Amino acid sequence: MxxxxxxxxxxxxxxxxxxxxxxxxxxxxxRSLTSEELLQLILKSLDDDQAVDVVQIDLRGKTQMADYMVICSGRSSRQVGAICEKLVDRLKRDHAHSSKIEGKDGGDWVLIDTGDVIVHVFRPEVRDFYQLEKMWSTPEQTASRL
Structure with a gap:
């Protein structure tokens, strides 16, 4: 250069x-986005792209890796990939916020690390198999999903 x-x-x-x-x-x-602002942007993007069964988990006080975890499903591998691509693109384009993404090629389970918010996007069968939210949710959060 x-x-x-x-x-x-x-x-x-x-x-x-x-x-x-x-x-x-x-x-x-x-300025930097707060974790709450970032969470709201992520939830809006997931809603816009018709992610289903969206669960947000407050991790503050449980771990230092992030403040929030969001878990949702797409109806197919193709929708899972599209949800993730659009979320990462929106955060980058609108807020100059970079994210790390893992598992996009498979489309079964994609993890997006945005820093303060960790996002997991699953195909429904894979989500049911791993039951990730049960590991992190309080009993009230788990019951509200059922």
């Missing part, structure tokens, strides 16, 4: 907008 290119990227980043391909732009965040 040329020195001029690096300087241009620095100028663009400090101006508040980073170009990412023709006709699109990422807006640099004014």
């Amino acid at each position: 040329k020195e001029d290119d690096v300087l241009s990227l620095i100028q663009i980043a400090t101006a508040g907008t980073v170009a990412e391909g023709p006709g699109s732009a990422l807006t640099a965040p004014d």
Whole structure:
């Protein structure tokens, strides 16, 4: 990369907008999202993409790995993949928030690590097999899902 290119990227980043391909732009965040704001953005994205049986689990005080865990299902491997791609893309595009994603190629169980919120998207059969929410939920949260 040329020195001029690096300087241009620095100028663009400090101006508040980073170009990412023709006709699109990422807006640099004014501030970091709180875990609660991030959770609400994730829940809205999952709702927009018709994720089913969405459960949110408050992990504060249980572990230091994240503040919240969200577990949901897609109706098929294809929908699981689409839900995950759109969520990661929205967070990156709208809030310059990067996420790590694992398992997208299989489409059975995809984990998205957004930092303060861990998202698991399953096919229903796989979710029923692992019963992940039972490990982390309080009895009231588990009962509300049944």
